[in-house]
Amino acid sequence: MKTKLLMAMLLTATFSYAQQQPENLYQKNLGVLENGTLEQKDSLANALFSDVKNLKAEEDYRMTINILRTLGHEDKMEAVTKTATKKFPKGSLTRDTYITEVFYEAEGSAAKEKAYKELVKKWPVKNFPEQELTYDYVLANLAGTFAKEEKPTQAIQYLEQMHERFWRGNGYLPVGQTLLAAGDTVSAAPLLKVAMDDAYYYISLPEEQKDNKAKFAAMGYASSMSAYVGILVNRGEYAEALDLIEKAMAVAPEQADGLSNVYYKSLMGTNRKLEAYNVLSKLYAKGQFNVENDLKRLYAELNGSMQGYERFNAGLKQELVKSIQEHIKEMAIYKEAPAFDLLNLKGEKVSLASLKGKVVVLDFWATWCQPCIRSFPGMQAAQAMYENDENVQFLFINTWERDKEYKKNVVSFIEKNNYPFEVLYDDQKDAQTGEVLAGKFGVRGIPAKFVIDADGNIRYFLTGSSPNVDYIKMEMKELIEAAKKPYQAATKS
Template sequence: MKLKLTATLLLAASVAFAQQNEVNRFQQYRPIWENGTLAQKDSLATALLGEVKGYNTEQEYRTTMNLLYALGHEEDQKQLGVQAKKKFPKGSLTRDAFVSDVFYKAETSEAKEKAYKELTKKWPQKNFVGEELSYDYVLANLAGTYAKEGNATKAVSYLSEMKERFWRGNGYLPVAQTLLAAGDTTAAAPLLKTAMDDAYYYISLPEEQKDNKARFASMGYASSMSAYVGILVNQGKHAEALDLVEKALVVAPEQADGLASVYYKLLINANRKLEAFNILRGLYAKGQFGVEDDLKTLYTALNGSLQGYESFNTGLKNELLVAIREHIKEKETFKPAPAFELLNLKGETVSLASLKGKVVVLDFWATWCQPCIRSFPGMQAAQTAYENDDDVQFLFINTWERDKEYKKNVVSFIEKNKYPFEVLYDDQKDAETGQVMAAKFGVNGIPAKFVIDKEGNIRYFLTGSTPNVDYIKMEMKELIEAAKKPYKKG
């Protein structure tokens, strides 16, 4: 047993070392695949393909495939993938292709379960030390499908097979939410508690032990905590729920915003009205205007009437406005926007040159990007506010899609959600650099938003987003109105 364990540890260490070397190699060529000319990219691709005969590991093939994709040589990447799969028929590339082409395309839980069993038979997890997460993704998806079909027993059973503690909350939480929506609190509660406890474990680690996994795991604390506390509240266990939240805020004060909505309601129930009011005030001052009814109620309870409320409310909105203006000042820039001509959903060409004289808002997004999608209701509200302003144009630039059927998926997504957006496909590569438009604009992550003035200059560049509709609406108004004015340095 000891010899077997030692061998396993040595294998894991050697795999990790090899993977790190390949990561370093990928980054070595970053200047070329990110900013090189088309000629430089083609030259590097040719050189890489010339090295292939000397490859001995699947990781070498995978790294070169990733590089070829980054260089815009998708066909070469596909051909190399075919070679690698022939050389390593039981390797991770054939496994991943099976997962993508068979498991994820299965439409029912029974079909997915059959594919999962075939996966674990042909590519047993023990043969892929250090790649447990690849199997956890599949398990989470399978469990989620069973949950949606109402089979909680199967869903919970497959979740229990997940190995990576730092990530399993991402499988547990969606399944628990699905079960909660179906009224199955009994099955959902333990899942939420596990996800919550996992996140708490990583949050509580000493600072020197907090790696990227720990930081990732802690991000789900507020969501799992809020859902679990909701169950306790429905069971009438308000004191227990309040105690959990307050302990959480001690160890993870950075989660305060995520827990604020549930916290203030618990404080109201505990008759701690002033504390609840202060939290509500903070939420409202950050643009969460949906809490106004509760804010009014507490204002009246604490002051005896609504007298002075309007002035108070105006002060909070002015406070938010000042914060937004300070925030966008940090995002200010001034440089010519790269020219573009892209096709919209109707196949019509839309160019930046044709929009000269208008303030143009670009929103780079993808169908798989959840932060992008969460911001869309707010972006829709902002667009609606300017629907009668002929001097403003919103463009939603679909980029970085991973599916071959991306155009069909984009149309389906927009129609399903009834978004009145002008969507452009970012799939036209520059003849000189081979870059798509996102790269030309310097986008490294999405969502990414640019506000371009009437003369074609980028005035603001923002990354990330919030699901807060009122905040987005106010922020976009400030950005657009500022871009309408002549640029003043400083």
Template sequence: MKKTLLIALTFTAGLAYGQQQELDKFQQYRPIWEEGTIAQKDSLAAVLIAESKNYKTEDEYSTTLNLLRALGHEDKMAPLETIAMKKFPKGRLTRDVFMQEVMYKAEGTTEKEKAYQQLIKKWPLKNFPGDELTYDYALSSLAGSYATDGNAPKAIATLEQMQERFWRGNGYLPVANRLLSAGDTTNATPLLKTVMDDAYYYITLPEEQKDNKARFASMGYASSMSAYVNILVNQGKYTEALELIENALQVAPEQADALSNVYYKSLMATGRKLEAYNILAKLYAKGQFNVEPDLKTLYADLNGSMQGYQGFNAGLKEDLVKSIRDHIKEMATFKPAPAFELLNLKGEKVSLASLKGKVIVLDFWATWCQPCIRSFPGMQAAQAQYADDKEVQFLFINTWERDKDYKKNVVSFIEKNNYPFEVLYDDQKDAVTGQVMAAKYDVQGIPAKFIIDKEGNIRYFLTGSSPNVDYIKMEMKELIESAKKPYKG
């Protein structure tokens, strides 16, 4: 079942009394499900199961199911789930299971369309006030199928039914990108503008009105702006592109890095070469070496020749290495790495103990985690540069998967993308604490990477991701080479 309860509560402006009581109950037991022993977790699970015999509301069942999951007792969820679904056949739990097991797994647009019609007939939105986001997820999924089929009119008509303005960009943007990849700029452009305008609206709200929804919506500004402006640039509408970008940089200066590529192209095209050159130099100095052809062009234009370029280029790379070294100092730590023994895709056991004498790169990820996936080309390049180094081992720890068929999904994902990764499944619970490996390493969010030295000590810990392949290669090299050296404190 999807973890819908707490996700929904995150964005709900107000809670019904019953829901608030159940959320309070979930928080009440936080010390146990976060840090309790196996005995404490088992005891609480038994108490909850016993209590459930007297439940009157669906919220009570939902909270207990979430608690059982948090306690690591997924095995006890199915019987309780079955009881709740029988009691409330047209309730949220039954609906959410239908969406997860039927709609989201439907193969092909016809099946997904049929499932959506079942959804709105048996569980109409009017019966679930405040659950607009749940139905927007379904509409987004259906619209994506139409777009994949090349049916832009149906995709757009489906998107227009979405009700949560703060979230609709998450439906519009993927559809727009699919249409763009098929060469359909005409239908993609207004979708991108909608996402851009929505994000701009939330970004420019008065500070006292910026809630979680506003902050969430504003995250789509740079990606939609970049795609929209790139269309203008390709159409030769450089002045219009510049106006949009420079307005964006005024209201959201934190988006500067994400807009740099379309910004410098627009500046170049409108003759503002020095400004474009300065942006390009910064991009190159951050590891975006793919911009070098344009950097060379502007260097020659502004200097009258290529004389001195090699020294200039070397200086930028030296600055980048220094920046990376300064940055990784902030990630430095020194503590024993928790032991682990997990199975790889072939069913073979891989343990920390078996890798002693090697520098290990651990990368915690999940198939649903877009930042994780975005960094994989860079991680693949980083692994490739150590392909012949027997003292270095990359391990990709698959964790926090939401689907019961996660193993099949993981294999499919790795094979589809032809990633030569050693993947381990993080589904073995510690005999004492009941924790999976991610919890033992205190992973709070993914992607999360750990660099472990030859003696089994964690030397670096970093989170977040970048799509910049060259930067990741250089950063990983600095981390690994540093971890190869004896710890000096």
């Protein structure tokens, strides 16, 4: 995770420079970086490394380091970093190295706080204009550590020092959620409200003013709104909750799904039962079966009895199945799956060839990828559904890890969460292209899932995730059962 944050800081720090240099080194070599052979990439890495002695500005070093990282030459990247930090002891590269190797390695709030104070003493924020976001990452991490130790006063103290409003919610929201989970609604509520209000500000801007920062900030609206309104609902403040939700849905109707759970509860609390029933029906029809008790209660109240409920329930589920069947048609492809031979957590080789005759589900993921992890309970439930089917195999392909200790981290993550997954390490580079398996499959973002039929052909490719366990189960069932059918039959169905 810390390496991912460092990458973000490196990119943030180079933002203004990149805008000033339209034909920078990265863009100049983009063809090799994206489509070059392994020989071409190695040649570029060697050329860049040889040219280091001629570099003058710190940003030139940073660009070279970023390209070497992209090329997978970590040894050269580390060597250039050492040279740069010696040459620019008070520069941003040395600062970022300190953040990675000292601050993020510190354990506990006391050690992190000490490291943070040393950071701002040696590398004051004022010395790095337009790089405030780098410090905001650190402040959010420090506040999060205090929150986990149930020290809200210190957590809030550091959150209030954040600089970038568009990113502020990424510190306030998780800290608020952590405090909320610990039962501290008094401390959590104001933080969640700040995150919600910030997101509302950006989401309600005129379209011509919505730059990438505004769009990023707006993405957190449903999460912060749901958490804050959830507090109001639990307090019985339904009218205020409802007012906030309907205000949100007016400016951002696309957020409706994310607000549905608190919306129906607020409607019920204000005695708008028919509207609550309609929202609940839609939720249930999208696979959120955990709302069934409330749905039953409203059904009985509005209809005077439970007569006809089972037929109604079956209709909603049938509607969901049809919706999923239509949806997966958009994911359908047909091409031979790239062969692979990767090691699992036990060090055993697992190949695609050895699984011929089975439907294989591949799930590309990383420990730092929150959307990947959000989908795991649903994927676990889907795998359990097929645990007695010898003709179906789930494989969880761990890819794009950037920490040197990734294998230890992966094992720790799987064991901590007790996931019964067959995990394979995607760390074998192709001799010709230098790509790992994710690259061979054309993965551009994770999570990415592939369903491969018994003959070794990719039949479905889907990206993104859902935290909805029941929906994932039903979706995976439709995908797997479709992949079991001969290709022609599947395309006609």
